[in-house]
Amino acid sequence: MPGPYRVLVIEADIREAGRLLRLLRTCAGGEPGAGALELAVRPDTATALADYLQLRPDLVIYGPAAARDAAAEDLQQLRGRAGTDPVPILFVRSDRETLSSACLKTGCDDILFTPYNPILVQLKLAALRRFSHFNRALQAQRIRIRRSHADLLQEQASARQIFDKLGHESCLDQASAIRYHLSPRAVLNGDVLAAAYAPGGKLMLLLGDFTGHGLAAAVGAVPLTASFYSMVPKGFSLGHILREINAKLHRILPSNMFCCAVVFELDPHKRHIRLFNGGMPRACLRRRSGDLRLLESRHLPLGVLEEAWVEEAIVHIPVEAGDHLYLWSDGIHEAHNQRGELFGEERLLQAVIEPLAEGRRFDHLLNTVNAYSADQHDDLSLVEVALDEVSPVTNAAEVAVDTAAQRGGIGDWSLNFTLGPEELRDADPLPLLHSVLAQVPGACSFHDHLTIVLGELFRNALEHGLLRLDSGLKQTDRGFTEYYRQLEEGRRRLREGWIRIQLRCRDRGASGELEVVVEDSGIGLRGASGSDNAYSGRGLPLLKAICREVEIQPGSSRVRATLNWGEAVSTESLHP
Amino acid sequence: MMVSERSRARVSSELSESGEVLTIRVSGSFDFNMHREFLRAYQNFSPAPKLYCIDLSETLHLDSAALGMLLLLRDHCLDTAEDGLPCIELQNANEHVANILAVSNFDKIFKVR
Numbered sequence: 008m009p010g011p012y013r014v015l016v017i018e019a020d021i022r023e024a025g026r027l028l029r030l031l032r033t034c035a036g037g038e039p040g041a042g043a044l045e046l047a048v049r050p051d052t053a054t055a056l057a058d059y060l061q062l063r064p065d066l067v068i069y070g071p072a073a074a075r076d077a078a079a080e081d082l083q084q085l086r087g088r089a090g091t092d093p094v095p096i097l098f099v100r101s102d103r104e105t106l107s108s109a110c111l112k113t114g115c116d117d118i119l120f121t122p123y124n125p126i127l128v129q130l131k132l133a134a135l136r137r138f139s140h141f142n143r144a145l146q147a148q149r150i151r152i153r154r155s156h157a158d159l160l161q162e163q164a165s166a167r168q169i170f171d172k173l174g175h176e177s178c179l180d181q182a183s184a185i186r187y188h189l190s191p192r193a194v195l196n197g198d199v200l201a202a203a204y205a206p207g208g209k210l211m212l213l214l215g216d217f218t219g220h221g222l223a224a225a226v227g228a229v230p231l232t233a234s235f236y237s238m239v240p241k242g243f244s245l246g247h248i249l250r251e252i253n254a255k256l257h258r259i260l261p262s263n264m265f266c267c268a269v270v271f272e273l274d275p276h277k278r279h280i281r282l283f284n285g286g287m288p289r290a291c292l293r294r295r296s297g298d299l300r301l302l303e304s305r306h307l308p309l310g311v312l313e314e315a316w317v318e319e320a321i322v323h324i325p326v327e328a329g330d331h332l333y334l335w336s337d338g339i340h341e342a343h344n345q346r347g348e349l350f351g352e353e354r355l356l357q358a359v360i361e362p363l364a365e366g367r368r369f370d371h372l373l374n375t376v377n378a379y380s381a382d383q384h385d386d387l388s389l390v391e392v393a394l395d396e397v398s399p400v401t402n403a404a405e406v407a408v409d410t411a412a413q414r415g416g417i418g419d420w421s422l423n424f425t426l427g428p429e430e431l432r433d434a435d436p437l438p439l440l441h442s443v444l445a446q447v448p449g450a451c452s453f454h455d456h457l458t459i460v461l462g463e464l465f466r467n468a469l470e471h472g473l474l475r476l477d478s479g480l481k482q483t484d485r486g487f488t489e490y491y492r493q494l495e496e497g498r499r500r501l502r503e504g505w506i507r508i509q510l511r512c513r514d515r516g517a518s519g520e521l522e523v524v525v526e527d528s529g530i531g532l533r534g535a536s537g538s539d540n541a542y543s544g545r546g547l548p549l550l551k552a553i554c555r556e557v558e559i560q561p562g563s564s565r566v567r568a569t570l571n572w573g574e575a576v577s578t579e580s581l582h583p
Numbered sequence: 584m585m586v587s588e589r590s591r592a593r594v595s596s597e598l599s600e601s602g603e604v605l606t607i608r609v610s611g612s613f614d615f616n617m618h619r620e621f622l623r624a625y626q627n628f629s630p631a632p633k634l635y636c637i638d639l640s641e642t643l644h645l646d647s648a649a650l651g652m653l654l655l656l657r658d659h660c661l662d663t664a665e666d667g668l669p670c671i672e673l674q675n676a677n678e679h680v681a682n683i684l685a686v687s688n689f690d691k692i693f694k695v696r
Contacts, residue, residue, distance in 0.1 A: 265651070
């Protein structure tokens with residue numbers, strides 16, 4: 008039900024005013040269902056202005072006498088009071104007078120002629136009234152939209168706060184080798200960035216892009232980061248983490264939503280990266296020479312299918328001095344200039360190639376894209392990692408616990424575990440060992456080193472002892488991929504065999520010794536030296552750098568490594 | 584006016600005489616705005632078509648929301664298939680669109696021609 012229709016008549020002549028009011032009432036009466044009419048009379052513009060906000064008219068009519076004297080400024084002032092509401096202003100004129108252009112210049116909207124023709128006046132009023140109702144509805148909608156937009160912004164601000172906190176677990180701001188720019192609209196364009204150190208000093212980083220925009224796209228980041236930050240520090244492998252995230256997103260997200268992601272694991276000791284790209288634009292590895300290696304998507308985005316065959320999609324790349332890795336979301340490709348031309352990959356790569364002093368390329372890339380882009384919507388996410396400069400970081404909190412534990416001593420203990428084909432096929436035994444060791448008081452004092460040693464020895468037993476894979480394959484990029492393909496296949500087919508892990512700890516007060524023995528059911532290593540040595544890669548030098556002693560016997564499937572603590576074995580000494 | 588521009592159909596569909604092949608053509612930018620129209624193009628066919636051809640010859644761009652819509656169509660097919668799996672074919676994609684399909688590896692779950 009529309010409110011009353013308010014008409015303000017400005018007329019000093021009482022008889023004219025009375026005639027006009029009677030006419031308006033008659034017209035309103037002849038228009039069924041039009042709603043109530045509220046009439047008000049003011050003698051001149053000044054009093055009309057004074058009472059305007061209280062009257063809030065929908066229509067203003069200058070009577071014949073007032074119309075003669077009305078000036079353009081009077082009308083302007085009235086319109087000023089009306090604000091954004093368009094309130095029509097009518098003049099009453101005698102048709103005997105000729106219309107002067109001065110009358111038009113006052114800016115009135117229409118004219119009623121005397122003597123009045125009630126039918127014509129009624130028609131005109133009805134039209135204006137429809138116009139006024141339409142306008143009111145529009146205004147009401149505008150207010151509603153404004154309100155809900157303000158609510159939306161408020162919700163988005165809250166969402167941002169939540170997501171900022173989610174990111175707090177990341178190590179992005181601790182590592183100087185990583186530079187990143189995440190769109191300020193990241194939460195709502197679905198971009199997500201996470202990074203954490205795995206035990207043993209490996210760095211894992213993920214840049215993802217969820218389908219669509221808005222809160223729905225943002226929500227997916229919650230389960231993703233939850234899995235990532237809980238699994239990485241426990242030592243789960245890259246493949247395992249990817250499979251878990253894929254399965255979780257598939258379960259949680261509606262089927263038209265998924266997450267494109269590029270994820271890599273950097274091993275700063277062995278100086279290589281393993282990278283997975285599922286649906287993201289090609290990542291770019293820039294060598295010091297300026298050569299680029301593009302790492303294209305080799306897998307469906309995460310969350311599309313229930314199962315993922317991620318191992319086949321992971322590429323392995325040895326890290327060289329001066330290597331920089333660039334990751335970006337498609338926002339950077341899709342930045343467009345005023346003519347609507349996309350920035351595109353070619354321009355981006357051109358900017359990466361440009362020879363610049365180290366440390367300046369990241370800003371150069373951002374500036375180049377921003378200079379090109381027509382709108383100031385910053386919708387791009389960019390990550391630069393100086394692969395060569397990432398150093399393993401020990402968690403400060405761990406060190407603090409460490410000294411406290413050392414005062415109390417670590418104690419003497421031993422652990423034995425045997426893994427059968429069932430566990431070796433798809434389980435990741437290292438996180439299990441970590442969770443056991445986490446219960447051992449003081450174990451964190453050698454946690455990182457033990458992780459590296461266990462990882463090396465376990466992989467060696469599995470890959471060379473049980474599966475008899477040839478390390479020589481790893482000398483070429485293609486071979487690397489083939490090697491991991493054979494590894495996955497071999498594991499899937501494993502029906503017999505075992506790996507035994509023994510840990511023995513001897514506490515000597517301020518220092519101590521940890522013995523790690525890994526044994527497998529294979530036929531033994533083919534000679535500790537020579538061209539077919541299973542430890543031909545970076546494995547052995549790494550073990551030797553950490554351990555006081557590494558004992559490998561030719562023809563034996565048993566390897567013993569001894570770690571000491573309390574003596575200076577720092578991570579720095581690991582760098583060649 | 585805006586309203587009439589928007590309602591101009593950019594998704595068209597055609598059922599073969601035998602009722603076995605449904606061809607859906609998307610022209611212009613295949614993105615979130617096409618959501619409703621695309622859904623309407625393949626729903627409520629009884630019996631369900633055996634082959635869904637998505638003609639991309641007039642598709643200029645395709646975003647991740649569009650990929651999501653293709654996944655919905657895939658689910659729809661799995662739900663409505665009576666005998667054997669109905670097949671979805673993505674046809675005539677231009678270089679740009681084909682590249683998007685390749686980057687996302689959608690060629691692994693859809694037949695692309």
